[in-house]
Amino acid sequence: MSLARSERVRLYVAGRLEGEDRETFEAALFEDETLLSEVEAEQALRTGFAGMPQAAVVKKKAKPAWAAPQRWLPLAASFVLGIGTAALWHAQSVVSKIQPNPEVVRLDTPRGPAGGPQTFVIAGDVTPVLIEVAIGLGFNQVFSLSVTRVNDGKTFSIEGLRADREGMLSAIVPADKLTDGTYTAVLRGVGGKPDLTPIEFGFRVERRK
């Protein structure tokens, strides 16, 4: 399709073709399959964008390669398997893992890889830290995450978390909440379906000076 035709599609759908121009254009829709397809897609674009907040366009979250969606499927499965057992999983320290994005604390498995806790190295000058938990798709509960520093028992909680379209819970916390040490984090879902058993994560934080 020529750009001039594309421009006429835009003007027509935007309501900016009038009189004879509009009549001619509409007559062409009955004869030209390609033009009709362009108009249908343009109408869908206009409809779709009308329901979209600006934030969805501007604040596109860059996903690092290691955060591909399929990595989170085992965790979703963990949730489902845990229904009704009322058991907590406990972290075990065997293997450490350094995350490539130190400002992100991404809790991706309750037991940690190969049974060990994840270790997050966070730059000392970082103020906010993004905590993410991948729970998978299909969970419409409101979640709370309670984080406790094992060394001294200090606890902070994040309430009102909801999964985004990719099944990810995200919260920003001040970096001073996460000083050097070993932590447990308990995720609880409130209301909604399916019923969920609390899940406990273990992780370590190392602040880079």
Next chain:
Amino acid sequence: MPEAAAQLQLIDARLAARVRAGDASAESDLMRRFMRPVLAVAQHRMGHAENAWDVVQETLIVVLERLRRGEIEDPTRLAGFVRQTAVNVALGLLRKQRRQRTDTAGDDLFVIADECANPFAKLERAEIVALVHDLVEEMPVERDRMLLWRHYVLDEDKAALCGEFALSDEHFDRVLHRARSRLRAIAESRRASLR
């Protein structure tokens, strides 16, 4: 007249003759032939997909009844008659602010809508929003995402947007064209996966 257009007129005239002769399959063929362009025109005139379906239904009923009674003088100009009927129906509905549904062609119409080449035809508004959201997620350049959003949501002028983003007219058109093509592909893929 271009040869393709003349050919289409002959096809339409044959279709009209089949309907007039009582060929039941011709009525379905008529809906397949005209549903998409009538829906596009109706959506443009009504500004709302749900009301647009009322226009499609009413238009095709009127056309079918006129064809059955042999009241269309020049069947080679069937497309023009359908288009003008659609415009009149839309204007009538807008004036009267009423919705009118009949069962005469309803079931057939929606069966055909399932088959037709417009992957957006039967989608609810929320479903289209979700498709566009997926499209936006795929777009790597924030400038292009913002360009589309401001164009479609804020209805900002093309020349002003091109000036602000330092884009040529051609680049602006290419962004829109790619977005349309990709959205259609996403919708078709989604529809195929549901079948």
